[in-house]
Amino acid sequence: MNVFKLHDNGLLEARIYTHDNSSDYQNDVTKMWSLLSFLFPPSDFSEYPIAKAKTNLWTKRNALKSVIRYSDSVLRNSLGTALSASTGSEQQSLFDDQGASNSLDEFLKHKAYCDSSNIWWLKGGGKESDNEFEMLPSKDVHVILKGKLNEFTIPAKCSKQDFEYVLDQLRKYN
Amino acid sequence: MSWTNLGNITRKFHEGLGTTVRLNRLASHWHTGEVYTFDHLYQEISPSSTQNLALIVAELVQRGFLEKLVRVESPTGGGIKDFPSVEDVPDTIYDFHSDREIEVQPDNLRILFKVRHGG
Numbered sequence: 001m002n003v004f005k006l007h008d009n010g011l012l013e014a015r016i017y018t019h020d021n022s023s024d025y026q027n028d029v030t031k032m033w034s035l036l037s038f039l040f041p042p043s044d045f046s047e048y049p050i051a052k053a054k055t056n057l058w059t060k061r062n063a064l065k066s067v068i069r070y071s072d073s074v075l076r077n078s079l080g081t082a083l084s085a086s087t088g089s090e091q092q093s094l095f096d097d098q099g100a101s102n103s104l105d106e107f108l109k110h111k112a113y114c115d116s117s118n119i120w121w122l123k124g125g126g127k128e129s130d131n132e133f134e135m136l137p138s139k140d141v142h143v144i145l146k147g148k149l150n151e152f153t154i155p156a157k158c159s160k161q162d163f164e165y166v167l168d169q170l171r172k173y174n
Numbered sequence: 175m176s177w178t179n180l181g182n183i184t185r186k187f188h189e190g191l192g193t194t195v196r197l198n199r200l201a202s203h204w205h206t207g208e209v210y211t212f213d214h215l216y217q218e219i220s221p222s223s224t225q226n227l228a229l230i231v232a233e234l235v236q237r238g239f240l241e242k243l244v245r246v247e248s249p250t251g252g253g254i255k256d257f258p259s260v261e262d263v264p265d266t267i268y269d270f271h272s273d274r275e276i277e278v279q280p281d282n283l284r285i286l287f288k289v290r291h292g293g
Contacts, residue, residue: 024280047224051217074251078208080286082251111203113214149213149224 049149067125070094077112116146137162
């Protein structure tokens with residue numbers, strides 16, 4: 001099911017169900033707009049890019065060690081070179097690999113930016129509590145930062161609270 | 175070609191001084207042949223909206239500062255070949271990164287803006 005949700009602050013959130021065989025969601029978004037344009041005229045909204053969050057989450061990683069884990073990251077520079085780093089397993093974080101981190105940092109200094117990332121928002125990273133039921137997020141939440149400037153993907157099911165936590169964090173670091 | 179001020183382009187789309195300064199700063203360090211994605215330009219210029227950036231980039235292309243191209247990329251990540259438009263992209267292409275012929279999918283295409291004359 002696809003959902004359009006208008007927040008109190010005017011943010012219009014478009015949630016599109018995950019495809020199994022394609023990462024292109026533009027057609028789904030266009031269909032949603034055409035179905036709901038009588039309620040949400042497209043001309044009343046502008047895109048909310050989260051591009052800066054992609055780079056900020058990496059550059060501020062030392063302060064975010066208990067909040068996120070990086071599985072992989074792709075950087076690009078103005079020569080068209082792409083530098084990709086991926087962990088050896090799902091549980092590992094690029095933050096703990098000094099060699100890979102240094103390489104990515106050095107690359108970023110030369111007209112480069114973070115093009116895409118695979119990150120995990122760590123269980124309890126948003127709230128210091130011993131109570132299992134008060135932790136946010138309630139489990140590790142996998143997020144893929146890729147695609148359009150205003151797009152991110154959560155490939156597995158998660159609770160409403162966890163989803164809103166991820167959305168808030170992305171806006172915070174944007 | 176003057177790089178001293180691209181403010182006449184940003185002002186045309188009612189962008190503030192900050193956008194003008196960032197665009198001028200970026201352009202003054204451009205080198206011929208460099209390529210930028212739309213995302214990269216957005217991060218560097220920080221315009222008021224993506225719609226305005228699309229207009230600014232279109233103007234930069236129209237005035238000859240940038241050239242729009244379509245790059246076919248290997249599934250392994252590297253670029254294979256550039257084309258002037260999507261219509262010019264063949265259905266299949268030899269991927270020298272993986273030494274095999276690949277069927278070109280939308281995920282293999284990347285729109286780039288190439289600097290025509292450095293600063």
